[in-house]
Each structure stands twice: as C-alpha cells, then as structure tokens.
Amino acid sequence: MSNQRGGMGRMGRGRMSGEKAKDFYASMKKLLNYMKRYKFRFLLMMVFAVASTVFSIWGPTILGDATTEIFNGLVARVNGTGSIDFGKVGEILLFLAGLYLLSACLNFIQGFIMTGISNDVSYNLRKDISEKIHRMPLKYFESRTTGEVLSRVTNDIDTLQQSLNQSVTQLITSVTTLIGVFIMMLRISVLMTVLAVLILPVSMAILSVVMKHSQKYFQQQQEFLGNVNGQVEEIYGGHNIVRVFNKEETVTKTFRETNEKLYQSAWKSQFFSGMMMPVMQFVGNIGYVMVALVGGWQVISGAIEVGQIQSFIQYIKSFTQPVQQIAQVTNMLQSTAAASERVFEFLEEKEEEQTVENPVRLQNPEGEVSFEHISFGYDPEQIIIHDFSAEVHQGQKVAIVGPTGAGKTTLVKLLMRFYDVNNGSIKVDGHDVRNFNRGDLRELFGMVLQDTWLFNGTIMENIRYGKLDATDEEVIAAAKAAHADSFIRTLPGGYQMVLNEETSNISQGQKQLLTIARAILADNPILILDEATSSVDTRTEIQIQKAMDNLMKGRTSFVIAHRLSTIRDSDLILVLKDGNIIEQGNHEELMAKKGFYADLYNSQFAKTA
Incomplete structure (x- = not known):
C-alpha cells in the first residue's frame, strides 16, 4: 500500500506494579518453555551462582578460625x-x-550470563511481537487502543526483562544462602540455631503485616501516577484547545486533585516500606543479644570456641536477609508472571490467514473488480451489507458516498480482505480475492487516506517508500505528477529536507501531495482514495484535486467522497445508508431519481451556495 493510516495515539499506561497474573503457574510455565533455548546458559549461570554463594557462606567460618587463633594466642600470652x-x-x-x-568473580560471571539471557529473551520477544503484528487481523486492532498493543512491546517486555534479570539470580542465591547458612549454623551450635530460627516466624509475621498494608498503597500509587501522566499528556497535547476555551483553572484543579491523591498514596506506601527495615533490624538485634548470651555461656562451658560466636552472628545476619529477599522476589515474580501473561496472550492470538493453497498471481493486473451478491456483518447476526452487486471495469472511477457511519470504509476493508464477506464474492480480474495470498492481493492496491502518514526522514525517502528501488529521477517524476515538485524545491534542502517526527515542518496540504506522489510512484493498478481536501484551503484543494486526477488516470479508483461536488464525473456512484447500498449509478442517473443522493447533493450545494 502506498499510504496507510498513521497516528500512534496515546500510549497505554501498561501493567501496573503489583498487578497479579490471572494464572501464575501457567504464565511461568510458558515463560520457562520459551526460555528452553537458553537452558545451557541458564544451567551454567546456576552453577556459577551457587558456587559464588557457597564460597561466600564459607567465609565467616574461616574468619572465625582467625579470631579463635588470635584469642588463643592472647590467652597463651597472658598465661606465659x-x-x-x-x-x-x-x-x-x-x-x-x-x-x-x-566468589566475587563467579558472581560477576553469573550476572553477566543472566543479563545476556534476559536481554536475549526481551529482544526475541520484541522480534516475535513485531512479526506477529503483521499477521494479526484488522479487527484485533480495531477492538483495542494503540497504546494497549504498544504496551506489550514496551512496558510489559521491559518489566519482564528487569524482573527476570533480578528475580532469578536473587532467588537462586537467596535459597542457596538460606540452606547453606542453616547448615553452617547447625555445625556450630544446635541450641543457638534453634534460637535464631525462632526469630523467623516473628520476622515473617511483621513482613506480612507491612506488605499487606503497603501493597494497596503501591497499587494506588501506580494507578494515580498513570492518571497524572495521562492528564499531563492530554493537557500538553491539547494546550491550545485548553487556552481557547479558558479551561486553565479547571484542568489545573483536576490535576491538583489527582496529584494530591498520588502524593497521599506515595507517602503511605513509602512510609510502610520504610518501616520494614528498622523493625526487622530491631528483631534481628534481639536475636543477636540472645545468641551472645547463650554463646558466651557455651564458650565458658567449652562447647564452642570464641571465633565461632563471631561466625554465628555473621550467619544470623545472612540468615534473615534471604528471607526478606525471597519475599521481594515473590512480588517480582508476580510482576514477571503478569507481564509474560500479557505478552504470550498477544503471541497466542489467532492470526490472519496469510497464504492459500495454489494462490492466484496476476502477471499483468488490469483492475477489473466485481461484487457478486455480497453480504457482510462484523457480527454474523447483524448483517450490514445485504446482497450487493456491482461491476467495475478497468480505469473506472467509483465513488462511495453516504453520511458518517454509513459503511463506506467497510467496503474498502472487504475489497482489501481485511475482512471476508459472509456470502457472495468479490473478484479482481475474475479471481475471488480469497484465492489470493493477502500480501499479493494488497500489492494491487494503492491508498491515499485522509490522515496522512509520513515518517521521520527526508522527503526523497518518504516518497520512495512507495517503491523502494526507485531511482531519484523516478521519485522526482512522481513528485511532478503530484504537483509537489515546485513546493519541494522551495524548502531548505529540497528533496533532502528531513521531516521531523511530527512532520510539523510542512503544511497539511503539502503532506497530502507527498502521499499522492508516493502512490503515483508505487503505480498500483487499483486505487483507494479517502478524499482529503476538507481540512485545506481552496487553492490547496484545487492542487490536490489535480494531483489526484493525475493519479487516477488509467487506474481503477475507489473514492470515499465527502464533498459530492468532486465526484460528479465518477463512472459509478455507490450510495450507502445504514450499511446498505440504497442507490447506485452515475451522477445524472441518481439526480434524475430524486432520491437520497439527490437530497444529499442538493443540501451540500445549498450550503456551499
């Protein structure tokens, strides 16, 4: 297609922090299955992670031996x-x-490996989603916002990458530390280990209470943060409208109210989160006192050595920390599962059938189109096009007219097979469109839509998008045919001028002329034109109309018409109302009928008069 509907729309706010997956285990299973391709690297990472943690756990015991050696030496010196x-x-x-x-080297290696795995997972997921998007049916995107789809590629995969990178290694090291430290503590003293373990239920109870209260505030914080971001984006995007209607005070008041809610939820969530560490330290200190008292008594009785008390106190610190980390990892895994669920939900969506057996390939397409008793409804129970038939010959101009919502765009979607008809058939050069591969079929069509789509690049690159192997001379010839060459040469840089991301450095009319030049360069046998002169001045409208006339020469054209005065010379006019084709014929025939078209035409003429 030479041109397509642009506009990203407002990006979705993505998955909120603290959101849980509908099915945690199923989501994690899909993610693990997806990661099977990295199993060797994953196992290698686990070996390095466990080895690094084991060596780290061994450290306090050796340090205790040094302490014991110094203590025994001091005692021997005192005794002479x-x-x-x-x-x-x-x-x-x-x-x-x-x-x-x-231990540090092994930890660095495992971190390096896991970072590579998480980056590869996110890279391949983005690649899979990007490819999947092109295979999705149009109805999927029409039922969802652009932001909702984009959030799968941005927010969800970012969340997946970060949480995967942090949670997996932390879970492995935390569990290894918990088991290893527990064993080392038992080796030193069973009694002191029992006392230390008794601290765990207290710690877990405090953690659960704090997390229970803080979780709802964290969720509220993310919700209100999304609302604040949305309001700021809307206000800045429509700043001129806000000022024109003198709504500065209203939007400021609304923003302050939402911002106040964000402040309150953020304050409470941070307060509860900040409480956790001091309370845990207090409980831990009580444990240290108990261990010091019991350990001192055991040293006096000769059951353990002095250095082992020091080792044990270090182990207690290492014992409570993994518990907190595992609690944090649990939350992170919930985020991982929720993000992966949304990503795989998209990847598992039903795709549009791209190919057919023994597809039709037209070597020299002529542009003959026929509608044979077609009927269609987005919902099979609610048919909106009833038994429509029409013959369109090569080079004819067909206008599709009717009030807003009449179904003009629906016919175009059926023609390009974004949807299939319920009954009947649409044929191109005598072949049912369902017998084409969708890609081959759509190569027959060029489109110029009301909403222009240009990208950040030079004018030459934007026109060449219609035919990527076109020479500079062919691009310039297309621009001349579109009446765009003269204004392009007046711009700084001419054909090499770079359009900014918003393409706001050229006018609306100039944008439309560039898209027409692109369509001329593509040289498709069938054109679909969404008349785009309603938002430009009369002089520019005349220029665009001339360019469109050049574009339509020798091509079968379907024009979605808004200004009926521009389609008087059409070979066939299809008049739609409430999804039904109620009249068809040329301008003179329809005016002679004095029906709906005549009323519509006369009302527009009266207004312009």
Missing part, C-alpha cells in the same frame, strides 16, 4: 605459655581474601 601466631593468622586471612575474590 605462648603468643599469637601471626604467620598462621596471615595465611588464614590471605586464604579468606582469595575465597572472597573467587
């Missing part, structure tokens, strides 16, 4: 039986430094 063996202490500390260095 010996002194501190600094050589042995140095060897222990040197070994400890090497152990921590090895």
Whole structure:
C-alpha cells in the first residue's frame, strides 16, 4: 500500500506494579518453555551462582578460625605459655581474601550470563511481537487502543526483562544462602540455631503485616501516577484547545486533585516500606543479644570456641536477609508472571490467514473488480451489507458516498480482505480475492487516506517508500505528477529536507501531495482514495484535486467522497445508508431519481451556495 493510516495515539499506561497474573503457574510455565533455548546458559549461570554463594557462606567460618587463633594466642600470652601466631593468622586471612575474590568473580560471571539471557529473551520477544503484528487481523486492532498493543512491546517486555534479570539470580542465591547458612549454623551450635530460627516466624509475621498494608498503597500509587501522566499528556497535547476555551483553572484543579491523591498514596506506601527495615533490624538485634548470651555461656562451658560466636552472628545476619529477599522476589515474580501473561496472550492470538493453497498471481493486473451478491456483518447476526452487486471495469472511477457511519470504509476493508464477506464474492480480474495470498492481493492496491502518514526522514525517502528501488529521477517524476515538485524545491534542502517526527515542518496540504506522489510512484493498478481536501484551503484543494486526477488516470479508483461536488464525473456512484447500498449509478442517473443522493447533493450545494 502506498499510504496507510498513521497516528500512534496515546500510549497505554501498561501493567501496573503489583498487578497479579490471572494464572501464575501457567504464565511461568510458558515463560520457562520459551526460555528452553537458553537452558545451557541458564544451567551454567546456576552453577556459577551457587558456587559464588557457597564460597561466600564459607567465609565467616574461616574468619572465625582467625579470631579463635588470635584469642588463643592472647590467652597463651597472658598465661606465659605462648603468643599469637601471626604467620598462621596471615595465611588464614590471605586464604579468606582469595575465597572472597573467587566468589566475587563467579558472581560477576553469573550476572553477566543472566543479563545476556534476559536481554536475549526481551529482544526475541520484541522480534516475535513485531512479526506477529503483521499477521494479526484488522479487527484485533480495531477492538483495542494503540497504546494497549504498544504496551506489550514496551512496558510489559521491559518489566519482564528487569524482573527476570533480578528475580532469578536473587532467588537462586537467596535459597542457596538460606540452606547453606542453616547448615553452617547447625555445625556450630544446635541450641543457638534453634534460637535464631525462632526469630523467623516473628520476622515473617511483621513482613506480612507491612506488605499487606503497603501493597494497596503501591497499587494506588501506580494507578494515580498513570492518571497524572495521562492528564499531563492530554493537557500538553491539547494546550491550545485548553487556552481557547479558558479551561486553565479547571484542568489545573483536576490535576491538583489527582496529584494530591498520588502524593497521599506515595507517602503511605513509602512510609510502610520504610518501616520494614528498622523493625526487622530491631528483631534481628534481639536475636543477636540472645545468641551472645547463650554463646558466651557455651564458650565458658567449652562447647564452642570464641571465633565461632563471631561466625554465628555473621550467619544470623545472612540468615534473615534471604528471607526478606525471597519475599521481594515473590512480588517480582508476580510482576514477571503478569507481564509474560500479557505478552504470550498477544503471541497466542489467532492470526490472519496469510497464504492459500495454489494462490492466484496476476502477471499483468488490469483492475477489473466485481461484487457478486455480497453480504457482510462484523457480527454474523447483524448483517450490514445485504446482497450487493456491482461491476467495475478497468480505469473506472467509483465513488462511495453516504453520511458518517454509513459503511463506506467497510467496503474498502472487504475489497482489501481485511475482512471476508459472509456470502457472495468479490473478484479482481475474475479471481475471488480469497484465492489470493493477502500480501499479493494488497500489492494491487494503492491508498491515499485522509490522515496522512509520513515518517521521520527526508522527503526523497518518504516518497520512495512507495517503491523502494526507485531511482531519484523516478521519485522526482512522481513528485511532478503530484504537483509537489515546485513546493519541494522551495524548502531548505529540497528533496533532502528531513521531516521531523511530527512532520510539523510542512503544511497539511503539502503532506497530502507527498502521499499522492508516493502512490503515483508505487503505480498500483487499483486505487483507494479517502478524499482529503476538507481540512485545506481552496487553492490547496484545487492542487490536490489535480494531483489526484493525475493519479487516477488509467487506474481503477475507489473514492470515499465527502464533498459530492468532486465526484460528479465518477463512472459509478455507490450510495450507502445504514450499511446498505440504497442507490447506485452515475451522477445524472441518481439526480434524475430524486432520491437520497439527490437530497444529499442538493443540501451540500445549498450550503456551499
């Protein structure tokens, strides 16, 4: 297609923090199945992660040995039986430094591997979604906002990448730390381990209470943040309209109210979140006091050594931390599951059938189109086009007219097979459109729509989009035929002038002429024109009309008409009302009938007169 409807619309706000998946286990299973291609790297990452954690866990025991060696040396020196063996202490500390260095290196490697996996997953998911979009039926996009679809590619995959990168490694290291530390604590003292474990239920109870209260405020915070962002985007996007209607005070008041709600929810969520660490530290300190008392008694009784108390206190710190991390990972995994659920939900959507067996391929398409007793309804129970037939010959101009919502665009969608008819058939050059591959069929059509679509690039590149292998001379010839060459040469840079992202550095009429030049360059045998002169001045309208006349020469054309005065010379006029073709014929025939078309034409003429 030479031109297509543009406009991104407002981007969706994406998945809110704290949102849960409808089916957590099913979502995670799909994600793990998708990640099977990385299983070797994943296993390698797990080995490095576990090894790094084990070496890190071993550290406090060795440090305890150094403490014991120093303590025994001090006791021997006081008793006059010996002194501190600094050589042995140095060897222990040197070994400890090497152990921590090895642990850090392994941790770096596992982080590097996991970052690569998460980036590859997000890259391939974006690639799969991008390819999937082109295979989706039009009705999918018509039933959803552009932002909702784009949020799958942006917000959801970003969430998936970040949470996957953080949660997987943290879960592995936390579980390994929890198990490893518990074993090391048991080796030192069963009694002190029992006392330390008793702290866990208290910690978990506090965590659950704080999380229960804070979760709703975090959800409210994200909701109101989305509302604030939406209001700011709308207000800035329509700033001129706001000022024209003197609504500055109204929008400011609305913004302040929403911003106040955001402030309150953010304050409460951060307050509860900030409470967690001090309370956990308080509970932990109580545990340290208990361990110090019991440990001191065991040292006196000779059950353990002094250095082991130090090791045990370090292990307690390492024991409570994984519990908090696992709680955080649980929330992150909920985010991962919710994001992956939305992504895979899109990837599993039913696709538009792209190919057929033994497809028709036209070598020299002529542009003959016939509608044979077609009927259609978006809902099969509500048919909006009833038993319509028409013959359109090569080079004819067909106008489709009617009030807003009459179904003019529906006919175009059926012709290009964005939807299939319920009954009857539409044929191009005698072949049913359902016997074409969709891609081959749509290559027969060029489109110039009311909403122009141009991209950030040079004018030459934008016109060449209609035929990517066109030479500069062919592009310029198309621009001349579209009456665009003269204004292009007056622009700074001419054909090499770069259109900005909003294409706001040229006028609406100039944009339309460029899209017509693109359609001329594409040289499609059948054209679909959504008359786009209603938003330009009379002089520009005349220019565009001349360009469109050049475009339609020798081509079968379907014109969705808004100004009936521009389609008087059409070979066939289809008059639609409430989805039905109620009249068809040329201008003179329809005026002679003095029916709906004549009333519509006379009312427009009266207004312009």
